[in-house]
Each structure stands twice: as structure tokens, then as C-alpha cells.
Amino acid sequence: MAIILILGAGAMGSAFSFPPADLGHEVMLVGTHLDQEIIRELKKSGIHPKLKMKLPDQVQVFSHEELGAAMICQPDVIILGVSSAGVAWAVQALGPLLEQPVPILLLTKGLAVEEDRLMILPQFVAGGLHGFGIGQFTIGAVGGPCIAGELAARRDTSVTIAYPDREKFYWLNSLFKAPYYHIHYTTDLAGLEICAAMKNFYALAVGYPSGYLDMTDQLQNKAQMHNLSAGLFTQSIKEMAMLADWMEGTSENVYGLAGIGDLYVTCQDGRNSRMGKLLGSGMTYSTAKKEKMPDDTVEGAELALKIGPLLEHLFQKEILDKKKYPLARIIIDAICHDALMQIPWALF
Amino acid sequence: MAIILILGAGAMGSAFSFPPADLGHEVMLVGTHLDQEIIRELKKSGIHPKLKMKLPDQVQVFSHEELGAAMICQPDVIILGVSSAGVAWAVQALGPLLEQPVPILLLTKGLAVEEDRLMILPQFVAGGLHGFGIGQFTIGAVGGPCIAGELAARRDTSVTIAYPDREKFYWLNSLFKAPYYHIHYTTDLAGLEICAAMKNFYALAVGYPSGYLDMTDQLQNKAQMHNLSAGLFTQSIKEMAMLADWMEGTSENVYGLAGIGDLYVTCQDGRNSRMGKLLGSGMTYSTAKKEKMPDDTVEGAELALKIGPLLEHLFQKEILDKKKYPLARIIIDAICHDALMQIPWALF
Numbered sequence: 001m002a003i004i005l006i007l008g009a010g011a012m013g014s015a016f017s018f019p020p021a022d023l024g025h026e027v028m029l030v031g032t033h034l035d036q037e038i039i040r041e042l043k044k045s046g047i048h049p050k051l052k053m054k055l056p057d058q059v060q061v062f063s064h065e066e067l068g069a070a071m072i073c074q075p076d077v078i079i080l081g082v083s084s085a086g087v088a089w090a091v092q093a094l095g096p097l098l099e100q101p102v103p104i105l106l107l108t109k110g111l112a113v114e115e116d117r118l119m120i121l122p123q124f125v126a127g128g129l130h131g132f133g134i135g136q137f138t139i140g141a142v143g144g145p146c147i148a149g150e151l152a153a154r155r156d157t158s159v160t161i162a163y164p165d166r167e168k169f170y171w172l173n174s175l176f177k178a179p180y181y182h183i184h185y186t187t188d189l190a191g192l193e194i195c196a197a198m199k200n201f202y203a204l205a206v207g208y209p210s211g212y213l214d215m216t217d218q219l220q221n222k223a224q225m226h227n228l229s230a231g232l233f234t235q236s237i238k239e240m241a242m243l244a245d246w247m248e249g250t251s252e253n254v255y256g257l258a259g260i261g262d263l264y265v266t267c268q269d270g271r272n273s274r275m276g277k278l279l280g281s282g283m284t285y286s287t288a289k290k291e292k293m294p295d296d297t298v299e300g301a302e303l304a305l306k307i308g309p310l311l312e313h314l315f316q317k318e319i320l321d322k323k324k325y326p327l328a329r330i331i332i333d334a335i336c337h338d339a340l341m342q343i344p345w346a347l348f
Numbered sequence: 349m350a351i352i353l354i355l356g357a358g359a360m361g362s363a364f365s366f367p368p369a370d371l372g373h374e375v376m377l378v379g380t381h382l383d384q385e386i387i388r389e390l391k392k393s394g395i396h397p398k399l400k401m402k403l404p405d406q407v408q409v410f411s412h413e414e415l416g417a418a419m420i421c422q423p424d425v426i427i428l429g430v431s432s433a434g435v436a437w438a439v440q441a442l443g444p445l446l447e448q449p450v451p452i453l454l455l456t457k458g459l460a461v462e463e464d465r466l467m468i469l470p471q472f473v474a475g476g477l478h479g480f481g482i483g484q485f486t487i488g489a490v491g492g493p494c495i496a497g498e499l500a501a502r503r504d505t506s507v508t509i510a511y512p513d514r515e516k517f518y519w520l521n522s523l524f525k526a527p528y529y530h531i532h533y534t535t536d537l538a539g540l541e542i543c544a545a546m547k548n549f550y551a552l553a554v555g556y557p558s559g560y561l562d563m564t565d566q567l568q569n570k571a572q573m574h575n576l577s578a579g580l581f582t583q584s585i586k587e588m589a590m591l592a593d594w595m596e597g598t599s600e601n602v603y604g605l606a607g608i609g610d611l612y613v614t615c616q617d618g619r620n621s622r623m624g625k626l627l628g629s630g631m632t633y634s635t636a637k638k639e640k641m642p643d644d645t646v647e648g649a650e651l652a653l654k655i656g657p658l659l660e661h662l663f664q665k666e667i668l669d670k671k672k673y674p675l676a677r678i679i680i681d682a683i684c685h686d687a688l689m690q691i692p693w694a695l696f
Contacts, residue, residue, distance in 0.1 A: 145574070147571075147572070147575055149569050153569055155572075157576070158575070219401070221500065223497045223500070224495070224503075225503050226498065227498045227499070227503055227505040227613060228504045230609045230610070230612045230616075231492075233609060233612050234493075234506070234612075251603075255586075255599075260581065260582055261579060261582035264581050265577075265578035268572075268574045268577075345504065348530060
């Protein structure tokens with residue numbers, strides 16, 4: 001029996017407690033300072049207010065002030081389930097409490113920017129922990145189509161885990177491979193992480209036609225705009241493959257669960273495609289965010305704001321060929337410059 | 349101005365009349381013997397009963413008995429828009445009326461079986477026309493996400509055309525590139541055709557979870573089964589890529605509009621995913637077809653019935669590795685052997 005600590009009690013981190021708990025492992029779920037309401041409710045009723053499911057009994061719940069107490073037993077593996085904005089905090093919170101390297105898996109989907117480089121989060125975390133002088137950490141990530149509420153409902157879910165140490169991965173696999181949780185392995189951490197982050201970003205575009213349709217005259221045959229969504233879905237994958245390649249990953253995961261699988265699931269419904277729909281209906285990002293989704297974290301937009309300026313710099317310096325990323329440019333224009341989002345077909 | 353003849357007045361063939369007609373070319377739409385009702389309505393009102401749109405004025409409509417009259421002017425290009433079951437008839441109907449080779453483009457999605465070989469339809473058509481001693485035909489195909497009703501509504505649509513003669517393609521492109529119809533070019537005809545056919549086949553599996561969900565206890569958090577659909581979507585693409593490779597195509601189109609794009613659009617709604625949903629709800633194929641979809645052509649099922657025995661033979665002879673095609677086997681079992689469709693995760 002292993003001890004698993006999950007830092008971040010949002011929907012994703014909390015849903016991730018189900019597979020190891022169901023397999024009989026000890027799971028400690030620790031909230032961030034943003035999870036106080038959630039932690040309170042979990043301690044009271046055991047029911048996660050966003051997942052609307054009761055967590056398995058084995059899951060022990062801690063508030064962020066209790067992280068030190070949770071860490072006393074030095075878990076066998078740490079799962080980061082914070083939002084992309086919380087990763088830096090997570091590193092600073094954990095660093096002082098770690099006595100030795102421990103496997104870390106990121107559920108967090110995002111990217112970091114360091115000077116004029118794009119950096120995957122495992123690298124960012126490893127760099128941040130390095131300063132604590134504890135030793136070398138091996139950090140992996142989980143990608144693939146995984147709506148948190150469905151995982152918490154123990155619906156069949158297939159994911160891909162990237163972990164640089166293959167032997168250690170077999171052990172990690174044994175901790176999480178519940179009957180409904182199907183794990184695939186990849187060595188391509190960079191490609192996986194590009195997929196995990198960018199699928200939220202590109203979902204903004206795939207969601208666009210639905211909103212654009214609402215502003216278009218309905219025709220007698222009630223035609224939708226699925227052809228357009230499908231075209232944008234395809235272009236998204238094309239650009240993700242090029243970015244994965246540029247980050248020295250492969251296209252393996254782009255064409256697999258973490259890329260097409262996760263983009264597919266993200267476009268079923270969800271905050272990113274909902275924001276895309278609002279943009280398609282003619283709203284600017286700032287208006288849509290403020291008036292329609294003030295309390296939602298729209299990870300695709302957060303990512304655009306974080307990496308948009310760098311990408312534009314790389315396009316301008318011709319380090320990346322801007323002609324090959326028309327969709328990324330449209331999304332960056334809409335999110336970073338509050339431009340009305342428009343899909344000019346001549347660009348494709 | 350060119351003369352374009354479209355044979356087959358179903359939704360797809362008729363929708364394809366819009367781009368060339370809008371560009372000012374002369375379009376002749378000829379029905380098959382199954383299109384009599386459609387042709388009658390078109391001649392009367394100009395409105396296509398399935399597309400529910402009025403065809404452009406330039407489109408001249410002919411019943412199947414008038415094919416000879418339509419062919420008198422020897423069109424510059426022939427479009428085959430028949431169903432997969434109608435291709436053999438189309439070859440026999442056209443052969444005697446052709447005086448010289450003319451470019452042919454297939455809209456039809458399907459595959460042919462010849463002894464123990466899988467054959468793409470352009471090859472089948474070329475072989476069939478060869479017997480008429482007219483000369484060598486160059487035959488291409490159109491793939492990509494294109495819901496017919498949306499094309500008829502002039503919604504933005506991106507497709508891929510494979511045509512072995514690149515110079516001739518530029519001319520063909522000029523006939524069809526209406527402002528809303530965005531054409532990409534590929535030399536990979538085999539890969540494109542595998543995608544076009546198999547996306548209907550695999551959509552049966554991607555539609556399954558929706559029906560399976562209906563038979564499952566609804567949970568308090570109302571979790572759907574999108575994770576499962578996304579996993580099946582991903583596995584479908586994986587198997588399509590292997591089949592394309594086996595047929596000496598590439599994966600270019602599998603990861604492009606004809607593969608992921610068209611599978612994506614096919615899974616939005618449509619007969620194949622509707623049949624998949626019925627299978628997921630616990631019905632056998634024969635019951636579902638007879639009781640729920642008696643008048644619908646479910647192309648994915650038609651394809652399964654046609655190529656299922658051959659694929660099983662190839663698995664048995666180990667010409668194809670059956671361990672790599674678990675989803676194809678599940679679909680063939682359900683459609684060809686009327687087995688209850690079940691997704692055994694151990695197979696993935």
C-alpha cells in the first residue's frame with residue numbers, strides 16, 4: 001500500500017483520488033488557499049461540491065494550512081492538481097517540506113515562459129525544486145481525455161502517462177490502474193505536455209462556430225456549422241503537431257489520447273468551448289469573461305495570455321513560421337488583444 | 349465555363365452541385381433509379397427533399413432514364429455521388445455512353461472487395477470502365493468533413509481532393525472552389541479513400557457510449573461517457589492509420605480533414621453514430637436496423653457487411669495482426685455476426 005498526496009482539490013485533483021483509493025492506497029487530498037470552500041464541504045459531508053460525488057472513504061482531506069501535517073509521512077508520490085496559475089505556489093509550498101526526491105506527476109495543464117523559451121511544466125517544477133537542494137526529481141505528467149466528473153463517476157477513462165523512468169512507471173501504474181482507469185505509457189513528455197496545454201487553447205477556436213451560427217440567419221434546412229468546427233479541429237491538431245515537434249517532442253501523443261482524444265472531449269462541452277462560443281457570437285474576450293464567465297477559470301485563455309506575447313515574438317523573429325499557425329494567431333489576437341475573433345479562410 | 353455531370357441525386361451528390369453552379373458552370377444532376385422521388389420533386393419545385401434547399405438555378409435535373417440525353421454533351425468532368433451499393437451500376441450505366449476518358453471524382457464513400465484484396469473505389473471504377481475500351485481514366489476522390497445539408501446551405505466547408513494528375517487538379521479546383529468551399533490537395537488517394545470509408549465504420553463505435561449510458565444508472569453528478577467516446581475516437585484513428593499504411597497510403601490524410609476531421613463531423617450526429625447508439629443500448633444490429641432505422645442507409649454497417657468477412661480472413665491468416673484492430677473486430681462482430689456490441693477494455 002502506497003501513500004499518495006494530491007495537492008490541489010479542484011475537480012481534477014479530487015477526481016484523481018478515486019483510482020488509487022479504490023485500489024486500496026492511502027490518499028491525502030490537500031487543498032490550496034483557493035480550495036477552502038471545497039475542503040470545508042469535503043470535511044463536513046465528504047461530497048465534492050464541483051464533482052457532486054462523495055469521495056472514497058480512504059481519502060483524507062487537508063486544508064492548505066495542513067500541508068505540513070500531511071507531508072509528515074513523506075508520501076510515495078505527489079500529484080500536482082493545481083491550476084496552471086498555482087504551480088509556482090505549489091513548488092514553494094512543497095519545497096521546504098520534502099526530505100528527498102519523490103516521483104511527481106502533473107495533472108495541471110499549461111506551459112511556462114522563461115525569457116524567450118516555452119517550457120513544459122514538469123521542467124518548470126524540476127527547476128523550482130532544484131533550488132531546495134533536495135536532489136534530482138523525476139517529474140511526469142498525465143494527459144488524455146478525462147472529464148473530472150466522469151472519472152469521479154468511475155466511467156471508463158483512458159489516459160496517457162509520461163514518466164521518464166520506465167521502471168518506476170510500472171510501479172506508478174500499479175497505484176492508479178483501477179478497472180475503469182486505463183493507462184497508456186509514453187516517453188514523449190514534451191509532446192504530451194504540449195497537447196495537454198494547447199488543447200484548451202485550441203478548443204476556443206473549435207467552439208467558435210457554434211456561437212457564430214447563433215448570429216447567422218437560420219436557413220430553411222437548419223444547417224449547423226459542424227463542417228467548420230471539424231475543419232478547425234483538424235487545423236488545431238495540425239498546429240499542435242508542429243508545436244510538439246518544435247518543442248522536440250513527437251507527434252505520437254498529438255495523434256493519440258492526449259491530442260485528438262483530449263481535444264475531442266474538451267469540445268463536447270466545457271469552459272473553453274463555451275468561451276469559444278461567446279467569441280463566435282461577436283463578443284470580445286474581455287466582455288465575455290466579465291459578463292458571462294466571471295468566476296470560471298478558462299485555461300485556454302489563461303494559456304493564451306501567458307504564452308501569446310512569446311509566440312508573437314517568435315513569429316516576428318521568424319523563429320516560428322507565422323504562416324503555419326493561422327489559428328494560434330487568431331486566438332492570440334482575440335484573447336491578448338481583445339480583437340473580435342474572425343476566421344479568415346484565406347489564411348488556411 | 350465547364351460542364352459537370354453529377355451522377356446520384358442523394359444529399360451528397362446534390363449538395364456538390366452548389367459550388368460549381370455558384371461559380372457559373374453548367375451542372376447536370378442525374379438521379380439513379382432510387383432517386384425518382386427526389387428527381388420528381390426537384391423538377392417540380394427545385395427543392396431537394398432531403399437537403400431542404402432549393403438548388404441553384406443553373407443545375408439541370410435528369411432522371412436516370414435521361415442519363416443518355418445528359419451525356420450527349422460529353423461533360424468535362426463526372427462526379428459519382430451514388431451510394432456505395434450503386435457504384436457498380438454507375439460504371440455499367442456510364443460506360444456505354446462515354447466516348448473518351450474524362451476526369452472522374454468520387455464522392456461515394458466505401459471500399460470494394462476483390463477476392464482476398466481490399467480495393468479502393470477509384471480503382472474499382474477504373475477497372476470497370478477499362479472493359480469498355482475507351483482508354484485510361486484518371487479517377488480521384490473527395491474526402492473531408494462535409495455534412496451535405498451544410499454544404500447546400502453554403503456553410504464554410506473544407507475538403508481534401510485526391511487526384512493523380514496534379515496539373516489537371518488545378519483545373520478541377522477552379523471548377524469547385526466557391527468562397528465557402530475550401531479545397532486541399534493530396535496525392536495520397538489510397539489513404540484518403542480508407543479514411544472516407546472507414547470513418548463511417550468507426551463512427552458506429554464512437555456512437556456506442558451514448559446508448560450505453562442510457563442503460564446505465566444515472567449518477568447524482570449526471571456524468572456522461574465522453575471520456576469513453578474520446579478514447580474510442582482515438583482508437584479509431586489509430587486503426588485507420590494502420591489500415592491506410594497497409595493499403596500503401598500514408599497517414600497524412602488520417603490525421604487531416606479526411607480522417608480526424610470527417611470522423612469528428614460524422615460523430616456529431618448522423619446515421620452511423622445513431623446506429624452506434626442503438627448498439628450501445630443493447631440492441632443487436634439486425635433488430636436496430638429493422639425496428640429503428642429501416643429506411644436509412646447506414647454506410648458504416650454496409651461497409652462492415654462488405655469487408656468484414658475479408659478482414660476476418662486476413663486476421664485469421666495473420667496477414668493483418670488482429671491484436672492491433674480490436675475495435676474493427678468488435679464492430680464486425682456486431683454487424684456481421686449480430687453479436688451484442690461490447691467494449692472489452694483488456695483488448696486495448
